Amino acid sequence: MKTAVCPEKVQNFRNISSSQNTIAERVDDIACNLNEQLLVKAESFIAFSIAVDESTDVSGEAQLSVSIRNCDKDLYIIEELLG
Structure with missing residues (x-):
């Protein structure tokens, strides 16, 4: 690699x-x-939201994802996967 x-x-x-x-x-x-x-x-966030999603992978194991979407004072929107 x-x-x-x-x-x-x-x-x-x-x-x-x-x-x-x-x-x-x-x-x-x-x-x-x-x-x-x-x-x-x-x-610098003026607004934000947090999303939580649970799904099951191909092996049947539950997976949880947490993401945040935010907006700063310049109205720039960022979305990040937290975990």
Whole structure:
């Protein structure tokens, strides 16, 4: 996969640790960063709505999705999947 996407960056990818702990820490860091960005953006919301949807996947397991749609003072509308 990494050679198909960025063949010129293969060595850079090889230098990145891909241990389970490292990946888990990076995913957690990204999640925290996205949460912080959303909180900053939320300060400018003039209106918002939250939608919750439950469905069942092909294996029969229930899936829950939560999304937020907001409008800022410039009437710019953003929709994000929260979880």
